[in-house]
Amino acid sequence: MNTDELHPSCYFSLDPERRAAGALGGLSVPTPALAGPRILVAGWNLGIGSSRESTLRGLVEAGVRGILARSCARIFLRNAINAGLPVGLRQEGFPGLDDELELQLDWAEVTFAVSGTARSLRLDPLDAHLRAVLEAGGLVPYLDCLSKLGGLP
């Protein structure tokens, strides 16, 4: 799923409401409602295409609180981490994880219930650097802190 589908470029804006209106706006199916905390679950190469961060911001402003994917495109993954948006990757995918299920997401696994039975799927490990940026809440707080500690070249 490419960035033109995730957030058409006409929704590029510095206005959060305008950006939120474009979330998943390029899909060829009716846009699902994203209100309420949502986890976006996707297949391979999520976010291939443009580097524009308005895509991530628009998704977050529309209600996305995390991403699960078999893989993310390079720039999209960095953009999500830099924005402090949790990303869980799993090459084997997320069998059984259907729409509207409630789930819990942590560093190691995603847990959800199917017909009353709890299931959990282990996530592929994130590089420790990406995890550190996420733990700081994104690249801006991470770098502001790291530069004060003298940790940069």
Place this chain on the structure above:
Amino acid sequence: MTFLDALLSRRASTPTEGKYRWYAPDLLLLPDYALALMLKDLPPGAPFPHARRCLVTADHFAPPSSTERAEILRRVLDRAREGGCPARIFEGICHQLLVEDGRCRPFRLVIGSDSHSGMAGGLGALAFGFGSTDVWGALVHGAIALPPLRPLNLRLRGRLPGDVSGGDLARELFRRLGPRRLADRWVAIEDLEAGLPMADRFALCNLLTEAGVACAVVRPDECTRRWLQERDGEDFVDFDPVEDERPRSSIDGTMAGDELAAGRSPDELAALEIDLGTLEPLVSLPSNPFDVSPLDAVAGLELHQVFLGSCASGRLEDLRRGARTFGGGPVAPGLKALLTPASRRVWLAASAEGLLDRFVAGGVTVLNPSCGPCGAVDKGLLAGGERCACTLNRNYRGRMGSPDAEIYLVGPSVVGAAMRLGRLPERKELVAP
């Protein structure tokens, strides 16, 4: 081992918590919309700490076509000036201005806050595209974290046929490898017989963005040297040759011992060799760059619009190729034909050769150097059901306006012929009329 291992290990770097490492980039590209997204994280009025390493371009909103975009551009222009790096206003597409900039050189670490910044790899720069916050980090803190090196050798032999472009080489790679095998790879390209002209090296590195590569770098050679001499004139400074024989540095992104190797195929592609002479004109069909077909399989398809330009293929050589197959035209009845030179410099050079007049006299609409219809950023958008053949890099649904338009990605020779014929040509029609 690739020449990228040698280049990377020459650079100073410091560790992160994981396998990424911090590097200090040499050159930062900030197009207008990306600097706009950074405004919230830049203290108002303060100079950019690394302003002398910046290139700011007003190229997407060039000129702005809505009041909102005019407001955004105004803020960007003011902030860039306050930051100590005034924007280049409407001079051309950011990636073209990047490769025309004397600071963009072989082996320099160049990062751009736009996905196609990797195009500068065509002249041998270590060039990467990123989102705006990553480049903010370099702008304010002077550092960028690069992922582990995952090299892939791409060796080119032979010469590119006259009707084939660097974009066709990219499409050939897409056809052979599919959309995932190049993801996150650092593609080290060696043009062993200097058969790929510079314009096509840029097109190749530009289009490889669509495969999710980390970067694509053409090892600089005599061809690169001549191009830099022409670009820089008296200011030309030669580059050092790359030494291949280097001990492995601590930067080791290969499979052994790499936690991220989980799930990678043991026979992960390490090298690929292509004979340029065997390439043919190819088409990316709507709506995926990886849906590739030989040109002849779709010849005859009626078109509503054609477009020659974009950062992928808006250089002088691309305009020459388009002009050759266009002849004097005229543009086919009812067809919308657009052209954008990628920069003011390209515009003036094409004008000096009479190319622009030839296109205009034949009925082509020449637009100012900017992204134009690409990315649905500006004028030249498509209605539902319209079919467009163009030299863009991606053709996802909605890329040029209506999600129900069809975008065919082709080389410049194909667009030139299509301008006259009003349809996709056969390969044998890619000749001067």
